[in-house]
Amino acid sequence: FHDKTPKQIMCELRKIKIKTLKRGDVRGGPSNIGDFLPKRGLFENRKFNSCAIVASAGSLKDSNLGKTIDAHDLVLRFNHAPTKGFEEDVGAKTTVRVLNSQVITREEFKFLQSDIYKNLTVVAWDPSVYKATLEEWLEKPEFNLFPAYVEYKRKNDKARIFLINPQSLWELWDFLQGNSPGRLRRNPLSSGFLGLGLLLPLCNFVDIFEYVPSARVTKRCHYYDPEDNPACTFGVWHPLAAEKLLTYHINTADDHIVFQNGYVRIPGFKNFKC
Ligand code: NCC
Numbered sequence: 385f386h387d388k389t390p391k392q393i394m395c396e397l398r399k400i401k402i403k404t405l406k407r408g409d410v411r412g413g414p415s416n417i418g419d420f421l422p423k424r425g426l427f428e429n430r431k432f433n434s435c436a437i438v439a440s441a442g443s444l445k446d447s448n449l450g451k452t453i454d455a456h457d458l459v460l461r462f463n464h465a466p467t468k469g470f471e472e473d474v475g476a477k478t479t480v481r482v483l484n485s486q487v488i489t490r491e492e493f494k495f496l497q498s499d500i501y502k503n504l505t506v507v508a509w510d511p512s513v514y515k516a517t518l519e520e521w522l523e524k525p526e527f528n529l530f531p532a533y534v535e536y537k538r539k540n541d542k543a544r545i546f547l548i549n550p551q552s553l554w555e556l557w558d559f560l561q562g563n564s565p566g567r568l569r570r571n572p573l574s575s576g577f578l579g580l581g582l583l584l585p586l587c588n589f590v591d592i593f594e595y596v597p598s599a600r601v602t603k604r605c606h607y608y609d610p611e612d613n614p615a616c617t618f619g620v621w622h623p624l625a626a627e628k629l630l631t632y633h634i635n636t637a638d639d640h641i642v643f644q645n646g647y648v649r650i651p652g653f654k655n656f657k658c
Contacts, residue, residue: 393634395656396563406423407419417530436590447593452645459475460479460583464493466608474593481507482579483508484575488532496536505544509548510550518551521550557570557623564629574619576627588655591637596642631650
């Protein structure tokens, strides 16, 4: 199955541009979203040396990885995963939050109220139907995240919030399918793989914490919640196992780091001459 070298895979991945919607991409649109889109793309013209992605896995609990995570120039977290009270294990720094559209829209997550979504960069996504056009998605998102997006921007004009072009998600999915041993069900990628796709063009290297499960692996779903559910780690709806196998294949950290310390390291695109 891995007939391609990591370099070949990275060169293929580099061709996929994960786009955020910009002013001019949408005219009007639901909730007049077009008028609230940013003029620039995510971290346009910015570069980072070290980047960390904190998967929300249960095995981060008691990992003591907080300091290692915070030492990175950019730290990306997902959804409502907290830092407060969990600093020793997951650190305190957050540069970016990748939020799925359930978190943006469902009352329980308090997107417009909670401080955990403030003073950082928000990247929001919602899956379209496979191969749908941008217009079709705008008319029928899975969860209608446009009103909350606009409200977030209205409350603070300077707020940095970006919307993923859902077509990019499926391009990334096609890439995963093309580099996986079996046929994947056509369900969206997890936010984890999207996070990696977003950072590889920007960072010299990306460390992903407890995504490829380490020796601390547990049945627990999240470090911040006692619920057990091994599917959170191995996948049942998202193609998580395929994402993680491929990520492990392109990893450059040694087995001690991956399975004892608990992170994989993926070199950014700038390290490859394709
Ligand atoms: O659980 P979730 O994911 O927020 O986790 C973020 C990312 O961390 C990685 N992860 C998580 C748990 C675990 N044991 N192992 C892991 O590797 C995954 O890469 C995951 O993407 C999501 O991807 O957005 C997701 O969101 C949740 C949920 O919507 C939010 O947490 C808000 O409650 C989804 N769960 C449900 O809808 C029930 C989950 O499927 C995907």
